[in-house]
Amino acid sequence: MQQEMAEAGLDMAACLERVRQRDEEAARSLVRELYPLVMKIVRSHLPRRIDEEDLAQTIFGKMFAHIDQYSGAVPFEHWVSRVAVNTCFNALRSERCRPELRMADLNEEEADVLENVVSTDKGPDPAEQLAARDLAHKMLEMLSPKDRLILSMLDLEERSVAEVRQLTGWNASVIKVRAFRARIKLRKQFARMMKQEEI
Amino acid sequence: MKPDNWNRLAAAARQAPAEPPAEMPFGFETRALADWRARRGDNEAPSWTLLLRGALICSALIMALSVVMNYRSLQEREPGADAITDSAIQMSMLP
Numbered sequence: 567m568q569q570e571m572a573e574a575g576l577d578m579a580a581c582l583e584r585v586r587q588r589d590e591e592a593a594r595s596l597v598r599e600l601y602p603l604v605m606k607i608v609r610s611h612l613p614r615r616i617d618e619e620d621l622a623q624t625i626f627g628k629m630f631a632h633i634d635q636y637s638g639a640v641p642f643e644h645w646v647s648r649v650a651v652n653t654c655f656n657a658l659r660s661e662r663c664r665p666e667l668r669m670a671d672l673n674e675e676e677a678d679v680l681e682n683v684v685s686t687d688k689g690p691d692p693a694e695q696l697a698a699r700d701l702a703h704k705m706l707e708m709l710s711p712k713d714r715l716i717l718s719m720l721d722l723e724e725r726s727v728a729e730v731r732q733l734t735g736w737n738a739s740v741i742k743v744r745a746f747r748a749r750i751k752l753r754k755q756f757a758r759m760m761k762q763e764e765i
Numbered sequence: 766m767k768p769d770n771w772n773r774l775a776a777a778a779r780q781a782p783a784e785p786p787a788e789m790p791f792g793f794e795t796r797a798l799a800d801w802r803a804r805r806g807d808n809e810a811p812s813w814t815l816l817l818r819g820a821l822i823c824s825a826l827i828m829a830l831s832v833v834m835n836y837r838s839l840q841e842r843e844p845g846a847d848a849i850t851d852s853a854i855q856m857s858m859l860p
Contacts, residue, residue, distance in 0.1 A: 588805070590798055597794045605787035619790060623797055630801040683774045698777035705774070721775040752771040 578642050611654035613661050625650045651733045658711035669762050676701040713748035
């Protein structure tokens with residue numbers, strides 16, 4: 567039966583009904599089906615000192631604990647995404663301190679990316695894209711959890727404000743204002759780091 | 766206007782190849798289900814706790830009610846044999 571479900575694609579409504587009736591096989595299928603989605607969100611917003619598997623397990627725990635509250639108004643994957651984003655946000659909030667990023671903290675590739683971004687108009691080379699992604703995440707870590715989450719979704723995942731609003735439940739104008747201010751903070755951070763480099 | 770540094774960095778970061786899809790580690794679903802089972806157990810525990818609490822309250826009420834109902838008889842009960850003997854000894858020893 568499990569294999570049939572996997573081959574034919576999971577019938578979400580039927581599976582949820584069985585999970586509500588405490589069917590463990592259905593719960594197992596649900597975890598297997600949603601794992602890639604949950605991990606994608608976890609990896610995008612993972613706090614520094616938390617293991618991604620632990621966070622994913624927490625998300626699945628919350629999903630099962632509140633599954634009776636799912637009304638079916640939105641696709642179940644959207645509902646789980648929202649649970650995942652909120653869990654990541656809470657984990658980010660529990661981080662007491664945010665690191666101050668200095669040039670000395672960057673590896674060679676990241677330092678090259680930074681110099682290319684600041685000094686040339688075209689930005690980093692294609693070969694430096696991975697380093698650019700790492701540097702972008704490091705810079706986002708300096709922001710407050712809310713700003714980090716918003717900017718990560720808007721600028722790295724290219725989500726619209728409406729999507730961010732749907733996933734977080736925050737007001738659209740709050741999202742826009744926070745994104746604007748966060749970008750200013752990052753701009754200042756770029757300037758600060760380049761100043762350190764000159765010294 | 767010079768393009769923003771963050772925008773350029775974010776654009777480059779977006780071009781980075783996507784990470785390979787996450788493979789579920791061995792035993793993950795078992796752990797997730799164990800967690801679910803444990804939470805269910807926690808949720809079921811309060812019903813037992815409520816039942817026990819109810820039983821405790823009921824028994825306390827029954828005890829209080831029986832004391833109230835028997836209060837008069839407890840007050841008016843005849844003194845015991847020891848008390849009568851003690852009283853008789855005391856009377857005989859009086860001058």
